[in-house]
Amino acid sequence: MRFRGSYVRRVALTALMAFLLSCASSQTPEAREPRGGAEVEVDPLPSWNDTGAKAKIVEFVRAVTDPEDPGFVEPGLRIATFDHDGTLWVEQPMYAEMAFALHRVRELSQVHPEWRTQEPFRAVLEGDKQALIAAGSPGLVEVIVASHTGMSATLFETIVAEWIRDARHPDLERPYTELVYQPQLELLRYLESKGFKTFIVSGGSVEFMRVFSEDVYGIPPERVVGSSIETRYEVQGGKPSLFRLQEIDFVNDKAGKPVGIHEHVGRQPILAFGNSDGDFEMLQWTTLGSGGSRMGLILHHDDAEREYAYDRASRIGTLDRALDAAAGSGWVVVSMKKDWNTVFPED
Amino acid sequence: MRFRGSYVRRVALTALMAFLLSCASSQTPEAREPRGGAEVEVDPLPSWNDTGAKAKIVEFVRAVTDPEDPGFVEPGLRIATFDHDGTLWVEQPMYAEMAFALHRVRELSQVHPEWRTQEPFRAVLEGDKQALIAAGSPGLVEVIVASHTGMSATLFETIVAEWIRDARHPDLERPYTELVYQPQLELLRYLESKGFKTFIVSGGSVEFMRVFSEDVYGIPPERVVGSSIETRYEVQGGKPSLFRLQEIDFVNDKAGKPVGIHEHVGRQPILAFGNSDGDFEMLQWTTLGSGGSRMGLILHHDDAEREYAYDRASRIGTLDRALDAAAGSGWVVVSMKKDWNTVFPED
Numbered sequence: 001m002r003f004r005g006s007y008v009r010r011v012a013l014t015a016l017m018a019f020l021l022s023c024a025s026s027q028t029p030e031a032r033e034p035r036g037g038a039e040v041e042v043d044p045l046p047s048w049n050d051t052g053a054k055a056k057i058v059e060f061v062r063a064v065t066d067p068e069d070p071g072f073v074e075p076g077l078r079i080a081t082f083d084h085d086g087t088l089w090v091e092q093p094m095y096a097e098m099a100f101a102l103h104r105v106r107e108l109s110q111v112h113p114e115w116r117t118q119e120p121f122r123a124v125l126e127g128d129k130q131a132l133i134a135a136g137s138p139g140l141v142e143v144i145v146a147s148h149t150g151m152s153a154t155l156f157e158t159i160v161a162e163w164i165r166d167a168r169h170p171d172l173e174r175p176y177t178e179l180v181y182q183p184q185l186e187l188l189r190y191l192e193s194k195g196f197k198t199f200i201v202s203g204g205s206v207e208f209m210r211v212f213s214e215d216v217y218g219i220p221p222e223r224v225v226g227s228s229i230e231t232r233y234e235v236q237g238g239k240p241s242l243f244r245l246q247e248i249d250f251v252n253d254k255a256g257k258p259v260g261i262h263e264h265v266g267r268q269p270i271l272a273f274g275n276s277d278g279d280f281e282m283l284q285w286t287t288l289g290s291g292g293s294r295m296g297l298i299l300h301h302d303d304a305e306r307e308y309a310y311d312r313a314s315r316i317g318t319l320d321r322a323l324d325a326a327a328g329s330g331w332v333v334v335s336m337k338k339d340w341n342t343v344f345p346e347d
Numbered sequence: 348m349r350f351r352g353s354y355v356r357r358v359a360l361t362a363l364m365a366f367l368l369s370c371a372s373s374q375t376p377e378a379r380e381p382r383g384g385a386e387v388e389v390d391p392l393p394s395w396n397d398t399g400a401k402a403k404i405v406e407f408v409r410a411v412t413d414p415e416d417p418g419f420v421e422p423g424l425r426i427a428t429f430d431h432d433g434t435l436w437v438e439q440p441m442y443a444e445m446a447f448a449l450h451r452v453r454e455l456s457q458v459h460p461e462w463r464t465q466e467p468f469r470a471v472l473e474g475d476k477q478a479l480i481a482a483g484s485p486g487l488v489e490v491i492v493a494s495h496t497g498m499s500a501t502l503f504e505t506i507v508a509e510w511i512r513d514a515r516h517p518d519l520e521r522p523y524t525e526l527v528y529q530p531q532l533e534l535l536r537y538l539e540s541k542g543f544k545t546f547i548v549s550g551g552s553v554e555f556m557r558v559f560s561e562d563v564y565g566i567p568p569e570r571v572v573g574s575s576i577e578t579r580y581e582v583q584g585g586k587p588s589l590f591r592l593q594e595i596d597f598v599n600d601k602a603g604k605p606v607g608i609h610e611h612v613g614r615q616p617i618l619a620f621g622n623s624d625g626d627f628e629m630l631q632w633t634t635l636g637s638g639g640s641r642m643g644l645i646l647h648h649d650d651a652e653r654e655y656a657y658d659r660a661s662r663i664g665t666l667d668r669a670l671d672a673a674a675g676s677g678w679v680v681v682s683m684k685k686d687w688n689t690v691f692p693e694d
Contacts, residue, residue, distance in 0.1 A: 076567055153609060197569070210613045220423055221613025222544070222569070228610055233602040233628055240632050242609050249610075255580040262500060262589050263575060263596075264611065266557045266568025281580055285587050 044190040047183040047342035053334045057187070057295075064270065064293045065194050071293035075195035079269040081261060081282060082184070084202035084209060084226075086275040086317040087299050088217060090169065090179040092308040095316065097204050099170075100163050104147035121146070133315075145246050148205060149229055153242040160211045174344075177216045181299075182345045184273075188217060196271070201225045201261055203253030203278055225264040227252045253278045258285035275299040276317040283322060283331055296331035298322055303336040306343045391537040394530040394689040400681045404534070404642075411617065411640045412541050418640035422542035426616040428608060428629060429531070431549035431556060431573075433622040433664040434646050435564060437516065437526040439655040442663065444551050446517075447510050451494035468493070480662075492593050495552060496576055500589040507558045521691075524563045528646075529692045531620075535564060543618070548572045548608055550600030550625055572611040574599045600625045605632035622646040623664040630669060630678055643678035645669055650683040653690045 048054040063071035064078060085091035105115070105124045115121035120139035123131035132139065148156065169179055188198050200209060200219055206226030213219045230247040233240065252260040258281050261269065270293055272279070272286035283296040300319065302309050311319040326333050336343065395401040410418035411425060432438035452462070452471045462468035467486035470478035479486065495503070516526055535545050547566055549556060553573030560566045577594040580587065599607040605628050608616065617640055619626070619633035630643040647666065649656050658666040673680050683690065 076561065199569075206610070206613070214423065222546075222611065224613065231606050231609060233605045233632065235631065235635075238635060240605065240628075240635055242605060258580045258587065258589060259578050262578060263553070264569065266553070266571065281587075284582065285580065288582075288585060288587055 045186050049341050051339050053339040060295045061194050078196040079267050080191050080196045080271040081199045081201040081269040083274040083279045084200050088184050091317050096176045097208050101143050101147040149244040149246045182342045183340045199223045225260045255281045257282035271295045273297040276319050277321045280322045298333050300333050300335050392533050396688050398686050400686040407642045408541050425543040426614050427538050427543045427618040428546045428548040428616040430621040430626045431547050435531050438664050443523045444555050448490050448494040496591040496593045529689045530687045546570045572607045602628045604629035618642045620644040623666050624668045627669045645680050647680050
């Protein structure tokens with residue numbers, strides 16, 4: 001009888017433990033508010049060194065989730081926005097989306113023989129980097145429009161999906177989707193577990209990122225904000241589609257980022273993470289002039305050994321004005337070299 | 348010993364039950380897939396009569412959530428879009444937002460004496476409905492721009508919040524936010540409990556609806572898609588703001604709805620609910636030409652006693668083309684009179 005009672009008890013306790021654990025993992029973030037008292041927790045940010053940056057993040061999250069703290073923020077208002085290129089994945093030596101655009105121009109050149117002599121396409125086809133740089137923004141727009149438009153939204157997604165599956169980073173020789181930053185994946189999950197809603201807010205094309213955002217970052221398409229192409233709704237042969245017109249609709253960069261966030265999210269972020277001057281206004285909009293808990297973070301690429309080292313003088317991901325403003329604005333500059341013990345997943 | 352063993356067992360089973368129940372209520376929608384076998388459930392749609400419309404909705408939801416069913420849809424793809432005016436709340440005898448715009452014009456006329464003789468403002472100030480109708484779309488745009496722009500996004504939200512708190516529906520003499528449809532609130536919660544992501548997709552202004560969407564519909568701002576005004580990011584005196592320019596950015600109506608859904612949600616809905624020809628293209632985009640489970644619904648206002656009766660000949664919420672197409676497209680026409688036993692909350 002003792003044995004049997006004890007067996008029942010053991011079975012019941014094991015079942016209880018299993019349910020407790022399954023509850024814990026399936027609870028919505030809102031349900032996981034701290035209840036006060038000391039909690040022993042597994043480190044949610046193991047790829048972050050125990051330096052000031054990590055301590056500031058953890059303290060910020062503690063304050064906004066503690067109903068007793070003056071910095072407490074209601075779960076629905078815990079909006080966190082992350083830039084994409086250079087903040088969530090590698091942006092050097094060329095934005096992945098630009099590599100995609102050049103690849104598309106080379107493919108399409110088979111039906112555009114005139115491109116052999118027409119700038120900026122000639123420069124793309126001949127790999128003439130100097131001419132490409134000289135073509136500047138207007139040249140860039142031409143390449144983007146030529147590579148990103150003139151087909152249905154569905155076909156564009158298929159083309160991006162195939163490219164992202166097959167493409168390899170020129171230096172690191174891995175798929176771009178493996179060159180995401182492990183510490184940022186941990187930070188996204190950590191914030192979400194604390195009731196934050198996370199968003200990607202990028203200068204890149206929204207339709208480009210959405211193809212892989214859920215698989216790679218666990219961020220579904222509706223939480224991706226980006227630049228966009230004008231589209232037109234059409235029905236042909238009883239089949240509706242969205243046709244991608246040869247016109248840029250919105251550029252979600254610099255002062256466009258607060259506009260894009262407002263248009264898409266409808267609430268001001270309380271945390272923003274960027275890495276370049278393109279994120280300056282998003283960091284401002286998030287942290288300046290509003291009361292309550294606010295946090296701005298800048299990833300500083302200072303790790304030539306494991307990734308790249310660049311800032312003020314870089315043509316891609318220039319970090320100059322935002323770096324100057326960081327101290328005065330209370331933005332946390334995260335050093336890839338010092339604050340991260342791991343850069344990529346499965347390093 | 349028998350008593351004690353049994354006591355432990357009872358305590359353990361009670362605890363298990365409690366945890367099972369707490370798990371069930373705190374689980375994310377995705378975690379609530381049916382496990383097969385018969386389930387006894389409280390009716391999630393008590394304000395819907397047991398007619399064909401309700402049966403079709405329940406069967407659709409059963410199919411898309413049953414992993415064994417050929418119509419199964421992964422939770423992330425269960426996107427449901429709802430029109431706003433006339434689908435989630437009353438739109439007769441005038442859109443609430445238009446009542447807001449006219450109110451604003453009257454208020455602003457104190458600093459715009461020239462409006463006393465300038466159309467369409469003179470017509471607004473004198474309540475000249477015929478002249479207002481004659482002013483048509485260009486007049487409407489003038490009224491919208493005059494009432495919706497020229498201030499910061501934050502100030503606009505405050506103005507809308509005050510108006511929506513104080514305004515009363517001209518016929519039903521209740522706040523607009525009480526004139527939402529109880530059966531639709533139940534449907535939103537039912538779909539969400541089955542892993543659907545719900546969105547409002549309206550021709551109305553996104554910044555207008557977002558002020559009350561979470562309180563009234565349980566739909567947070569980032570899941571509201573609507574028409575928008577051009578905004579510009581500014582910093583003045585160290586304080587950043589978004590200034591609402593005198594220009595309409597996007598009209599999220601008719602063929603704009605699929606474009607708005609694509610831009611904002613990034614995935615095709617599998618269920619769309621509308622009530623007028625303004626929803627025709629959203630219903631098409633949702634149900635035509637794509638494989639898998641799809642459902643289109645149209646609310647037919649045929650209840651002059653409890654709400655209003657109107658369709659083909661109505662100037663507001665015209666339902667003509669979409670009604671003709673319903674049968675051939677498999678769209679379910681929901682009769683307010685026959686299919687709903689309650690219209691408003693706390694009737």
